[in-house]
Amino acid sequence: MTLLQSLAVGAPEVILAGGICVLLLVGAFRGDRALEGLSWASVLLLVLAAVPVFDQGAGSAGAWGGLYVADPLSRFLKLLVFAGSAAAILVAVPFLRRSGTGRFEYPVLVLLATLGMAIMVSARSLLSLYVGLELMSLAAYVLAAFHRDDARSSEAGLKYFALGALASGLLLYGVSLVYGFTGSTGFDAIRAAFAPGTERNLGALFGLVFILAALAFKISAVPFHMWTPDVYEGAPTPVVAFFGTAPKVAAMGLLLRVLLDPFGGMKADWQQILVFMSIASMALGAVAAIAQTNVKRLLAYSAITNIGFALVGLAAGTPAGVSAVLFYLLVYLVMTLGAFVCLMMVVDGEGRNREELSDLAGLARTRPGLAAALAIFMLSLAGIPPLFGFMPKLAVLSAAVEANLWPLAVIGVLASVVAAYYYLRVVKILYVDPPSGIGFAPVEQGVNPFVMAAAAAFSSPLGYLLLGPLMAFGAEAARSLP
Amino acid sequence: MLSAMILLPVAAALLVLWLDDAGRARLVALATTLVLLAMGLVLWAGFDSTTAAFQFTERHELFGGLFSWHLGIDGISLVLILLSVFLMPLCVLAGWDSIRERVPEYLAAFLLMEALMIGVFAAMDILLFYLFFEAGLIPMYLIIGIWGGKRRIYASYKFFLYTLLGSVLMLLAILWMIREAGTTDIPALMAFDFPAEAQTWLWLAFFASFAVKMPMWPVHTWLPDAHVEAPTAGSMILAGVLLKMGGYGFIRFSLPMFPEASVELMWLVFALSMVAVVYTSLVALAQADMKKLIAYSSVAHMAFVTGGLFALNTQGIEGAMVVMVSHGLVSAALFFCVGVIYDRLHTREIDRYGGLTANMPRYAVFFLLFTMASIALPGTSGFVGEFLALLGMFRTSSWLAVVMATGVILGAGYMLWLYGRVAFGALDKDDVAAMPDLKPREWAVMLPLAAGVLAIGVYPAPLLAPLKQPVASLVARLERAGPPAVEVSRPAAVAARARAEPAS
Numbered sequence: 001m002t003l004l005q006s007l008a009v010g011a012p013e014v015i016l017a018g019g020i021c022v023l024l025l026v027g028a029f030r031g032d033r034a035l036e037g038l039s040w041a042s043v044l045l046l047v048l049a050a051v052p053v054f055d056q057g058a059g060s061a062g063a064w065g066g067l068y069v070a071d072p073l074s075r076f077l078k079l080l081v082f083a084g085s086a087a088a089i090l091v092a093v094p095f096l097r098r099s100g101t102g103r104f105e106y107p108v109l110v111l112l113a114t115l116g117m118a119i120m121v122s123a124r125s126l127l128s129l130y131v132g133l134e135l136m137s138l139a140a141y142v143l144a145a146f147h148r149d150d151a152r153s154s155e156a157g158l159k160y161f162a163l164g165a166l167a168s169g170l171l172l173y174g175v176s177l178v179y180g181f182t183g184s185t186g187f188d189a190i191r192a193a194f195a196p197g198t199e200r201n202l203g204a205l206f207g208l209v210f211i212l213a214a215l216a217f218k219i220s221a222v223p224f225h226m227w228t229p230d231v232y233e234g235a236p237t238p239v240v241a242f243f244g245t246a247p248k249v250a251a252m253g254l255l256l257r258v259l260l261d262p263f264g265g266m267k268a269d270w271q272q273i274l275v276f277m278s279i280a281s282m283a284l285g286a287v288a289a290i291a292q293t294n295v296k297r298l299l300a301y302s303a304i305t306n307i308g309f310a311l312v313g314l315a316a317g318t319p320a321g322v323s324a325v326l327f328y329l330l331v332y333l334v335m336t337l338g339a340f341v342c343l344m345m346v347v348d349g350e351g352r353n354r355e356e357l358s359d360l361a362g363l364a365r366t367r368p369g370l371a372a373a374l375a376i377f378m379l380s381l382a383g384i385p386p387l388f389g390f391m392p393k394l395a396v397l398s399a400a401v402e403a404n405l406w407p408l409a410v411i412g413v414l415a416s417v418v419a420a421y422y423y424l425r426v427v428k429i430l431y432v433d434p435p436s437g438i439g440f441a442p443v444e445q446g447v448n449p450f451v452m453a454a455a456a457a458f459s460s461p462l463g464y465l466l467l468g469p470l471m472a473f474g475a476e477a478a479r480s481l482p
Numbered sequence: 483m484l485s486a487m488i489l490l491p492v493a494a495a496l497l498v499l500w501l502d503d504a505g506r507a508r509l510v511a512l513a514t515t516l517v518l519l520a521m522g523l524v525l526w527a528g529f530d531s532t533t534a535a536f537q538f539t540e541r542h543e544l545f546g547g548l549f550s551w552h553l554g555i556d557g558i559s560l561v562l563i564l565l566s567v568f569l570m571p572l573c574v575l576a577g578w579d580s581i582r583e584r585v586p587e588y589l590a591a592f593l594l595m596e597a598l599m600i601g602v603f604a605a606m607d608i609l610l611f612y613l614f615f616e617a618g619l620i621p622m623y624l625i626i627g628i629w630g631g632k633r634r635i636y637a638s639y640k641f642f643l644y645t646l647l648g649s650v651l652m653l654l655a656i657l658w659m660i661r662e663a664g665t666t667d668i669p670a671l672m673a674f675d676f677p678a679e680a681q682t683w684l685w686l687a688f689f690a691s692f693a694v695k696m697p698m699w700p701v702h703t704w705l706p707d708a709h710v711e712a713p714t715a716g717s718m719i720l721a722g723v724l725l726k727m728g729g730y731g732f733i734r735f736s737l738p739m740f741p742e743a744s745v746e747l748m749w750l751v752f753a754l755s756m757v758a759v760v761y762t763s764l765v766a767l768a769q770a771d772m773k774k775l776i777a778y779s780s781v782a783h784m785a786f787v788t789g790g791l792f793a794l795n796t797q798g799i800e801g802a803m804v805v806m807v808s809h810g811l812v813s814a815a816l817f818f819c820v821g822v823i824y825d826r827l828h829t830r831e832i833d834r835y836g837g838l839t840a841n842m843p844r845y846a847v848f849f850l851l852f853t854m855a856s857i858a859l860p861g862t863s864g865f866v867g868e869f870l871a872l873l874g875m876f877r878t879s880s881w882l883a884v885v886m887a888t889g890v891i892l893g894a895g896y897m898l899w900l901y902g903r904v905a906f907g908a909l910d911k912d913d914v915a916a917m918p919d920l921k922p923r924e925w926a927v928m929l930p931l932a933a934g935v936l937a938i939g940v941y942p943a944p945l946l947a948p949l950k951q952p953v954a955s956l957v958a959r960l961e962r963a964g965p966p967a968v969e970v971s972r973p974a975a976v977a978a979r980a981r982a983e984p985a986s
Contacts, residue, residue, distance in 0.1 A: 431627070
């Protein structure tokens, strides 16, 4: 394979990398005035990078000597990640301007993280996987500390970095173990080494456990979730809106590929780990969220619960399970993004963002549209019919039932009842409580209300009308895994 | 037609929210519910009672082949849809003056409830049914939470989480059934023979949901809280229609889909029903709060429904259906009766009233009528239902019928005592004496309810006609599972059959 062919297959990443350099230069010369322009340029760049993704059709093509693959799964995840990143860039501008952190690096850093994610989801070797993951993480550490004058934001960045570096170390150690015992970092070779019928390799199993631990850290599954509430609370809200969506989708997609492709032969081993992580995430997320008073911390635990639910489908390990997880990620991305956009629009008269649950009291009377949208996102995240968030939960449960994982399915639905309590509590605060007396700023203009309304319409029962194409999209991506 | 009946109230709810004006919102809501009542009557007129097949069917593949927008009604659905559309305008009228805060939101919640209720009874796709069934929790949660009484927050959480917990287990059972049968179509599932050993588990999962919704003892405890705290119209719709979703679930799913398990586990239902009748009737006797008393009486009446349904014969099932309709009218009326005096004195405590026959004679007449209907006095709808249900139960188990019949006696006890304390006695409290009699709006609610109760009581044939075929095919399906496990002694069976002849 020639370099040119590889470049053609990897066109989305090439376009992104080149564009990032240009934008960085523009920013360096124009300074922070360029934030708006750079943001729109970044979105344009993401659209440009998405064109070759569409263009590649339904086939599967390898490149860079087997380090990289463009298949339906990677295309599905890239489109999701690009969309999530573009939205996270667009909705951030008013917030950054208001909080005095309107620096031009924001869109560029998000793009760098996106490039990392694109490499991650196309990785076909443990090394390209590591490179992508690390590129994403390094950009994310900086983003977490983006509000550098704010102690909590710096703390969030530091905490995220320390724990993230540890996870990277675990990952590398796992990779080296796997390499040592199988003689390769390529997925095909590892898969062959673990093919059914070959002798069980304890050393490589240890390697798998380390890799799993590192990826669990990225998707914030219990017991590697500790950083999530602190980082969510400390980092600026648009950054959290980004963390909660695209990187979660990319890491989860990566986990799907790693477990089912190279380590597919060890399903009996990793399935137990996933069942445990899934149950622990759902249970801990549901219970710990009850006591939260900060909306962002609440959403952090909500993310943990929802990831636990998505892991139910992965634990099933069947094609139906994989396609359910992909569908779950898609809907989850929209709901989470919408919830954070709502939160960003809760601004008081002095231009400060309000992020405590008590600040939302009686919002239904002062800002009915905002309250209705937030209520839709909450009930949808809780998976209460007839909101669209119910459907992905149904899909993963259905996969678990088909794989006869009854204990997992039963615990899953019971945890969702517990979780329903705190989501309902938010709805109660919005609709039942007397208004908090905060004088809210007038309704925001620009792109945010539009993003919010579109996400709310998608999460509402109207989303069911898109069910057919979305499920087909996920199922097609799932077919590219063995 | 059915799609229109579901979409119209949704559209009206959005319109009401958009208008954002209490006066116009009330008119739009009343007009919508009246149009829906008319549409319900059109359904009834066009309904063919000579067949058990589903009618007015519609099918649209809107959801990518996963499940479909598939609607249709048989006689059982028709009767319950009629009950819903009949009660809804009355609910709107009941809250006309007493709800002053956030009126558009309140009416929108009610209109959404109506759409979801019709959806539950008309869904022919099991996932669509589940969506409608669960979706009703959200508007009801808001109705109790926003416009309820002092402990409304606690009551609304309890209502929501209790019913959700019951339903999620049913969801898992539904997923297993879809995998096993390869279809989400309710008629196909009704005809599918699930393996007998799986049926027990599926039956229990469905039971968890419907028993909470009914509610059956011992999972009834959410009901008194929800009723007491809900606004009057909320209680009316909760008791009138939402509880019937549990009974409908038993008829539509548990009995035809798991006939073997139904026969095997009928003892469980019977035991819970017997405990419920005696225990909740005694609890009702001890209540000082009028709404709580009526709420406990609802649990007792619902035990007649479960007992009648699981008698697994024609009289029992028909009787259970009539009890559901009758209880829908009577309990809604009784809650409205409480609401009328609550609006005047703002207390539900029984001891604060007394002697209402003197200053509110017209009110007292209606209250007496509904009290008698609740006791199942001949000539009222309650009698027809409870008599048929008892007859059915007697044919299956005479012990069951004996215990359930004490419920009628205890019911007479607590209802007459309630009426005596509220309406009779000396009119010695000044604020009570100052209460004016019924207003025209209250007449407009009372009269249709009274007419319905008396009409069914005197001439129940139009109500029973659409039920005949579906119930007959259900009983035929149940007979496949063999004779009821509880043996009937010979003379009792003959006697019961002899008496059943004129009734059926």
